[in-house]
Amino acid sequence: MRIVRIELHVIEMALKTPFVTSLGTVRNRSGIIIEATDENGVTGYGEAVAFSTPWYTEETTQTCFHLLKDILAPLVINHQFTRPEELHKRMAEIRKNPMAKAAIDMAVWDLYAKTLNKPLHLVIGGTRKTVLAGISIGASTVEQLLEQTNAALKDGYSRIKIKIAPGRDLDRIRAIREAFPELSVLADANSAYIDHEKELSALDDYGLQMIEQPLSQDDFIDHAGLQKRLKTPICLDESITSFHSAKTAVELKSCRVINLKIGRVGGLTEAIKIHDLCLEHGIQVWCGGMLEFGISRAHNVALATLEGFTIPGDISSSERYWEEDITLPDVKVKDGVITPFKGPGIGVSLNRKRLEQVRKHYELLE
Ligand SMILES: O=C(O)CCC(=O)C1=CC=C[C@@H](O)[C@@H]1C(=O)O
């Protein structure tokens, strides 16, 4: 099979609730929805999940647009392939830029599953009938955090993730523990403790499920030393940008958990390889979120049906973020779980009316 047409839709939507992290606040979310159509007119969907500024990783919506339009689309259009992994390999000639590559890799997997007329989660070997839903709360005050946690529990979420930074950690953790002593809670630092490593020991006695990426975003050594000193499992997010980096983390014992994001690691092909590595080495893995739109969210649901996803991830309902998402149907959490879509591929279609409303730019590549 071969892709004969790629369409890029650059979109932007305001988040219902601003998302506050140790690195800044996200109010508006831009992204790129990609359609890849083959010679028989079958179309697969992908999404470039980079933010509009390089606060989380070095990629942005603009860098992804440039890579997709000028480098990656010309590399894959009209290139014969039988399996998605072959195009992923072809894109490996281009260095880094995982989120741009992931957009195409997601679309190719969706297209491939549709040509088999099978749901993507079954094509990749998913065994879970439902996916455990967790929720990441980016709140600026303790009161807002408690409020949003209460609402999350009412919506059936069984685990919450909070954002921490030096001087904004113990107050939050103590408040959550006091109000919800049994709740499964993890804390995401987004590398905020690089020069405050000693302050992390104070967080070690609150039964946190894990502490996510406390140190430098390209580190393995310091996290390995920290993991030896802490009871609480370390989870790596930004450090894990490829299968090789996951292998490094496993060999150096830098973490006991990995937050797996399809965009950050360069696509579903790589994410599946990292999942298999974690399963082999007893490293817990969960599906992280990127405040994304419905296409990437639907790919996350498919990924999280794999055997190794034993704990809730950051996949929550689309309606938490958007007045109206760009897919039909959108992702819905019910009683703390998400049921994988039954249709071929990712099982959702584009809500074209909504896509037009929020689209800033369109590019047709053939
Ligand atoms: O998509 C979600 O609901 C979770 C998003 C989330 O927690 C994150 C997305 C991107 C960067 C960070 O702020 C954080 C993370 O590091 O996991």
Ligand SMILES: [Mg+2]
């Ligand atoms: Mg994180």
